[in-house]
Amino acid sequence: KTTAMLKVMISGAPAAGKGTQCAKIIDKYNLVHISVGDILRDEVKNGTAAGKKAKDFMDRGVLVPDEVVVEMVKSRLAQDDVKQRGWLLDGYPRSASQAEAIEKEGIRPDLFLLIQVPDELLVERVVGRRLDPMTGAIYHLKYNPPPPEIVGRLQQRSDDTEEKCRVRVDTHNANVGAVVGYYTDVMKEIDGTKSMDAVFQDISAALDEVITKKDPLEAYC
Numbered sequence: 001k002t003t004a005m006l007k008v009m010i011s012g013a014p015a016a017g018k019g020t021q022c023a024k025i026i027d028k029y030n031l032v033h034i035s036v037g038d039i040l041r042d043e044v045k046n047g048t049a050a051g052k053k054a055k056d057f058m059d060r061g062v063l064v065p066d067e068v069v070v071e072m073v074k075s076r077l078a079q080d081d082v083k084q085r086g087w088l089l090d091g092y093p094r095s096a097s098q099a100e101a102i103e104k105e106g107i108r109p110d111l112f113l114l115i116q117v118p119d120e121l122l123v124e125r126v127v128g129r130r131l132d133p134m135t136g137a138i139y140h141l142k143y144n145p146p147p148p149e150i151v152g153r154l155q156q157r158s159d160d161t162e163e164k165c166r167v168r169v170d171t172h173n174a175n176v177g178a179v180v181g182y183y184t185d186v187m188k189e190i191d192g193t194k195s196m197d198a199v200f201q202d203i204s205a206a207l208d209e210v211i212t213k214k215d216p217l218e219a220y221c
C-alpha cells in the first residue's frame, strides 16, 4: 500500500460513483475516508441532536445546514488518524460557504476529483443501488450485482427514489460551479460513465501523478 499523506476531495452528482471509488482508493492509498453522507446517516440512526436536525433535509434531498455540517467536518479533519494518514473527503464542500469555511482554516486538497456522469444516467444508478449493512459494500442490481446469498439482507437508502434523486441532482447542479471555483488549480475531471475499474484506473493515475510531484522517491517504492 502507498502511504503518501495525500489530501483529496471527491465530488460528483448523486450516484456518480463517489462511494464506490472511495472504497477502492482507501484500499490502495490507505487514506482516511470521511464521507459526510455516511456520518450524517449515522447521526440520524443514533438519534443525536445533529441527526434530528439533519433528517428532514436529507429526506428532502437538499443540503443540511452549514451549522450542522461544517463543525462536524472540521473536527473530523483534526483527529489523529487523519493527520497521520491523510484524508479523502467525500461529499464536502457542497457549497461556496462550506468551501469558505475550510479555506479559512487553511485546509486545501492536493487533488480535487470531479466525477462527471450525465444526469440521465444517475436515476438508473440510484434506483438500482443496494447496500450491505454488514460490510458497507455498495452494489447495483445491474452494474455490480450482489452475490445471491446476501440479497436478503441488502438495504435501500430512503433517499434513493427517482423523485428524490432528481431533487438531489438539481441541488448538486446548482452548487457545483461555485465549489469548483475554489479548486480549479488542483482539479481533475474524471469520466464516470466508464466501468468501475476503468474509472479507478483514471483516478489512480491522477493520484500517482500527485504523489510523484509531492515526493518523487515514493513513486519508486
Ligand code: AP5
Pocket (backbone or CB within 6 Å): 012, 013, 014, 015, 016, 017, 018, 019, 020, 021, 036, 037, 038, 040, 057, 058, 059, 061, 062, 063, 064, 065, 069, 090, 091, 092, 093, 094, 098, 125, 126, 128, 129, 130, 138, 139, 140, 141, 143, 144, 168, 192, 193, 194, 195, 196, 199
Ligand atoms: P451522500 O450520501 O453524499 O449522497 P450523494 O452525494 O447523493 O451521493 P451518493 O452516495 O448517492 O452516490 P455516490 O456518488 O457515492 O455513488 P455510489 O458509488 O454509491 O449525501 C446524502 C445527503 O446527505 C445529501 O442529499 C444531503 O442532504 C446530505 N449531505 C451530504 N453531504 C452534505 C454536505 N456537505 N452539506 C450538506 N448536506 C450534505 O454509486 C451509485 C450506484 O451506481 C451504485 O449502485 C454503484 O454500484 C453504481 N455505480 C458506481 N459506479 C458505477 C459505474 N462506473 N458504472 C455503473 N454503475 C456504477
